[in-house]
Amino acid sequence: MPELPEVQTTVLGINNKVTGQTITDIWTDYTTNNLLVTTNNRKNQIKNPKFFKRFKKEVVGKKIIGASRRAKNVLIHLSGDKTILVHMKMTGHLLFGEYRRVTNDQQFTTNNKKEIWVAEEPGPLQDPFNRFVHFVITLSNGKHLVLSDMRKFAKVTLFNTGGPDEAREFSHLGPEPLSRSFDIKELKSQLSKKPRGKIKTVLMDQTIISGIGNIYSDEILFSSNISPLRTIATLSEKESKLIFINTKKILKRGISLGGDSMSDYRNIDGLPGNFQNKHKAYRKTGSACSKRGCVGKIKRIVVGGRSAHYCPVHQT
DNA sequence: TGCAGTGTTGCTTC
DNA sequence: CGAAGCAACACTGC
Numbered sequence: 001m002p003e004l005p006e007v008q009t010t011v012l013g014i015n016n017k018v019t020g021q022t023i024t025d026i027w028t029d030y031t032t033n034n035l036l037v038t039t040n041n042r043k044n045q046i047k048n049p050k051f052f053k054r055f056k057k058e059v060v061g062k063k064i065i066g067a068s069r070r071a072k073n074v075l076i077h078l079s080g081d082k083t084i085l086v087h088m089k090m091t092g093h094l095l096f097g098e099y100r101r102v103t104n105d106q107q108f109t110t111n112n113k114k115e116i117w118v119a120e121e122p123g124p125l126q127d128p129f130n131r132f133v134h135f136v137i138t139l140s141n142g143k144h145l146v147l148s149d150m151r152k153f154a155k156v157t158l159f160n161t162g163g164p165d166e167a168r169e170f171s172h173l174g175p176e177p178l179s180r181s182f183d184i185k186e187l188k189s190q191l192s193k194k195p196r197g198k199i200k201t202v203l204m205d206q207t208i209i210s211g212i213g214n215i216y217s218d219e220i221l222f223s224s225n226i227s228p229l230r231t232i233a234t235l236s237e238k239e240s241k242l243i244f245i246n247t248k249k250i251l252k253r254g255i256s257l258g259g260d261s262m263s264d265y266r267n268i269d270g271l272p273g274n275f276q277n278k279h280k281a282y283r284k285t286g287s288a289c290s291k292r293g294c295v296g297k298i299k300r301i302v303v304g305g306r307s308a309h310y311c312p313v314h315q316t
Numbered sequence: 317t318g319c320a321g322t323g324t325t326g327c328t329t330c
Numbered sequence: 331c332g333a334a335g336c337a338a339c340a341c342t343g344c
Contacts, residue, residue, distance in 0.1 A: 001323055072324080090323050091340085132340090151339040153324070196332085206325080214323065263322080305335075306323070 002088045004177070004211030005254025005275065006265045007072050010094050013268035014067035014076065014145070017096055021139035022063045023078070026056050027101070028135045029115070055158055058082060064139075071173050071210035081161040085169065089153035091132075096268040099136065099144040117146060119270075150264075173210045177247050184244045191232045191240070199235070199243075200228030201304035211251070215260055215275075215282045218309050220246045222281035222291075227315045228301070228308040253278070281309040289313060 002010070062078035069075065074094060076084040086094060098120035117133040135147035135156060147154055159165035174190055175182050190209055194202045202208055203217040212220070221228050224242040226235070235243075259265055259273030262283060266272055280290050281298055289296035289311040296313025 003324095087325085089325070089338095149339095150341065151323095153339065155325090194332090201333095204324090304333090307321085 001090050001213055001215070001263055002072060002092070002259070002265055003213035003216050003254075004069075004072065004251050005216070005257075006259035006273065007069050007074055007088070007211070008255050009259040009267050009273060010074055010088075011067045011069045013096065014064075014074070014094070017268065018139070018145055019064055019066050021141055021143075022061065023059050023137055024061075024140055025138040026059060026136065027117075027138070028052065058158055059084065059137075070170055070176070071206055072213075073169075077161060081163075083159055083161045083166065085155075085157040085159065086147065087155040088147075088149070089151075089155065091151045091264060092147060092149040092154035093264070093266050093270075094268055095133075095146050095148055095266065095270055097143060097146075097270070099133070099146055101136075117144070145268075172207050174206060174208045175210065177209050177211060178251055184241060187244045187247070188240050191235070191243075195231070195233040197232055198228060198303055199226060199230045199232060200306075200308050202232055203243075203247075204304075204306070209247070212247070214306055214308075215262070215279075216250055216254060218282040219250050219280060221310060221315060223250065225314050225316070227312070228303045228310050281311065284309055 059078060059082065062080050062082055064076060065079055066077045067075060068077065072087060074086040074088070076086065078084065086092070088094070099117045100120050101115055101117050103115055116130070117136055118130045130148070132148045132150045133146045134149055134152065134154075137145040139145065147156065157165075157169065159169065175186055177187075187209070191199075191202055193208060194205065197205070200217050200221060203212050203220065204214065218228070220243060223246040224239065226239055226243065254260060254273075254275045257274040257278065258267060258271075260275035261272030262276035262279070284298040285300040287298045289298060291311065291314050294311060294314045296311040298309055299312050300307055300309050302308065
């Protein structure tokens, strides 16, 4: 479940290894509604061959000039003022390497796929991700940037860089928590839009702040000594400040550790990040609280339909 | 074996 | 209007 630090890690990887390549071909096996391809203003399903053809025509021959991030979206900037947006949702990974198209001999899947893409060399890009490659960008150096996505929630969109479709895509998003302009004042004004909302839910609300999901919200609240059940209106000045400081600190820490691979996130080389080894709350149910001097035990509860992990002793 | 759990987003319902 | 519920999906673990 890529959140801000995982998406940022992927973007850094693309800038390191993929920028400068030209797109020579694209491929997909999507047949459901979920991988949407939008070209200009027309939203259509990639299963519509006409629109996949159009998407292909727009990107083949274009050069990848860089990647950036907005909220949990990866933006791949192309020459000719085109941008490919990839939202990895729950289980998506962008992977870079040498891939090979093979006829499916049923050893990988049960869903009657006629052909699949597998990593050329044994290594970290091998199973389990091979089975779930649903979108492939072939590059001029013969390598591939592929989207592996077990649950097929990921979204791929194409729009004109800086155009109205891009604006529409991002119009609902809250500020970037790591931007310079995001200060304590902005955090408080954003949080105050949901005075009755529970802090855990509000932190994950992409219209309030963009990029935070279940893992990082649990960790931010642990470090801020605040219960996930507290409502915004009850937060003191001091508590808001703690949330502000820890949001910046923990997201930056996630990036410097290469993201969180407790679930199945991998960077573009197929390698795991390390933030999962630093969790103090997320999925630590039953563990002794690691806060110095605290005698609590991490508890799992459900907040806003999501699992929340916290220490009921020092998080109040 | 069957079913709850996993989690983001956006749409629907209350 | 805001909050809650649910679908999209596929696999894991109990």
